[in-house]
Amino acid sequence: MIQIESITKRYPDGTTAVDNLSLEIPDSSITVLVGPSGCGKTTTLRMINRMVEPSSGRILLDGADIHQQPVNGLRRSMGYVIQNAGLFQHRTILDNIATVPRMLGWDKQRARKRASELMERVGLDSSLAKRYPYQLSGGQQQRVGVARALAADPPVLLMDEPFSAVDPIVRKVLQAELLRIQEELGKTIVFVTHDIDEAIRLGDMIAVLRTGGRLAQFAPPDELLSRPADDFVEDFLGTDRGVRRLSFFTSAGLELTTAPVVAVDTTAAQIAERAGAEVPYLLVTDSDGKPLGWAEPGRLTGGADSLPADQLISYGRPFEFGRESLRDALDCAVLSPTGWAVAVDGAGRVVGVTSQATIGAAIRSAHAEREGSASGPGGQGGQGTGAVRVAR
């Protein structure tokens, strides 16, 4: 655990970058420092690896004061990733990643073998190994930066706006990759961003800082969204807090029905028989049980023959039952032309369908349950109670 105890940093020109900050950063999880520009995020991160020394206060790593430790050893235990990756331009990708192991005295072959393994781990094709950084896209360079920081297998990873310089689509991919790597490696990650959505997606714990380097709130994302500490945090979180919070509710308990699900060899006449007032549409699946589209019985032409595929209405995006959240389920239902969401299993086979009204009821009961556990003995709500985090 990293304990930040009453840390203050005043720069020589009198700027107070961080003001009496205390945080307990848990092991094997992602803690995000977020806040507006100039609120002291980078300064805080750099005090953890002693690139910046505090004016007062102290930082403990696993109970030991980092200021009493040799700085080189400390930095070796902490990988560091920055915006634009900060790669060595005159070294190949493989040698960039092998830098720290080489510094630690590994022979060239062993260091390069480790670098190759890491390239695979961060999703870089081995054909890029001999290229130089300028021959890579921004997203690929960031992956190299992450691989390089992981090379000596440090328990701690410090990441300073690592994905800010890439476009939003690549950024989402890199975030997903980081979560995947974290699931495998379980590092203690301190991640700086000014993007609250990134913080909510990645953070197990989020520290919101305000200008002047003061802590506004330190909480799991679900709690931040449901109970912002003050107007500053509420403003910073932006609109749609309620809907965004649904990302933290699993779809696992959602009531599904298979009544309107029919196989593709059903005829239009049989469909007309199955339709009822409660289910005005029927979902047609292929022979594997994967969705093909919705049939509206009243509008189907033909009788005894199999369904004409061109008469089906798009089923939109299905959600993966149990893995995705109530927010995903609601989004599917809202975007569905029929107003019904299609639930599938991991292989994409239909497990049932659910209506907007049913999802609405599930949202209400999930809220009631969460609030109940938050006010119960020892409960903090959200992840604080150990609730499983829904796929991010």
Ligand SMILES: Nc1ncnc2c1ncn2[C@@H]1O[C@H](COP(=O)(O)OP(=O)(O)OP(=O)(O)O)[C@@H](O)[C@H]1O
């Ligand atoms: N070396 C320095 N000398 C004087 N002031 C500094 C120095 N480095 C940072 N500052 C100031 O300290 C404050 C906090 O800076 P810091 O870089 O930690 O903020 P930040 O939250 O990371 O900002 P950003 O999101 O813009 O990167 C700012 O007002 C900044 O101008």
